[in-house]
Amino acid sequence: MKYKIISLLLAALFFSCGNEKELQLPQIEKADINEIQDVSPAYLFYDETQPDSVLLNRKNLISTTNWLVNVDKRLTLKQAIPHIKFLQDKKKSSSHKNENAKNYFTCHDLSINNLGFLEFTTTNYNLEKPEIIPSDISSFEHSGNIHLIYFGENKDISISKGNTIPIPEKMNISTLKKEIKEIDTLTGRIILNFDKNLKFQDYIFYKSKISDLNLNHLSISNKEYLYN
Incomplete structure (x- = not known):
């Protein structure tokens, strides 16, 4: 099965039990991936009627396919990540496996006004702020080779070079890329x-x-940490 949509609305509409549900996809300027074959979808809706404002629909997931996880852009990481971790664990523990099957977030690619995909197959989410990361520093001589980047709630970005105290100045993504x-x-x-x-x-x-x-x-660790 090929997953490619010719045109894309800013809000994707889905139907469940006769009720219309809206899922607003996150937007990116340009995606590296715009077409994936052999897929099944999961949806994380923004739903204020739910205790954590999240409604997960995973009825159509097949463990041997590539998974397209559609997450409403209005959700916070605190709301979304536990459900994403649940899906990752569900696939890993399945008795029917396909080692080539991957996981992707679905996005709205602004460059083509269509769908784009961002892979997160090997991302390991940790729900705490890192202090010491032995598995990450084991291949280096000392922790000075580890650099921590913090993305704050109010679009504040800071970086700890060599595991030092984060730079106090607020920076944007362009400044961060120069620092890196x-x-x-x-x-x-x-x-x-x-x-x-x-x-x-x-x-x-x-x-x-x-x-x-x-x-x-430099390499980007597959471990990501959530804090605060």
Whole structure:
């Protein structure tokens, strides 16, 4: 089955039990992936009638396919990530597996006004702020090769170079990319940290910008931490 839509509305409409539901996809400027085959979808709706304002619909998921996880951009990471972790664990524990099947977030690609996809198959979500990350520093001589980036709720970004105290100045994504290029001279690893109250729209925006970086010596850890 091919998953490609010719035209895309800003709000995707879905129907469940005869009731119309709206899911607003997060927007990105340009996606690296715009077409995926052999898929099944899951939906995380923004629903204020639910205790945590999230309604998960996963009825059509098939464990051996690529999963397209449609998350409403209005949800916070605190609301969405536990459900995303649940889906990841569900697939990993399935008795029917396909090692080539991946997981993607569905987005609205503004460059083509159609669907785009952002892979998160190997992302490991941790619901706390990191202090010491042994598995991340084991391949380096010391923790000075670890750089922590913090994405705050109010679009504030800071960076700890070499596990030092974060830079106090507020910076935007363009400034952050320049900072990263300056430290991209020695082998090291970047660990991403996100405020739990960050909207999913902002999370996808930051992830897409970070994935666009052409790094020579640094690598992005697959472990991501939520804090606050």
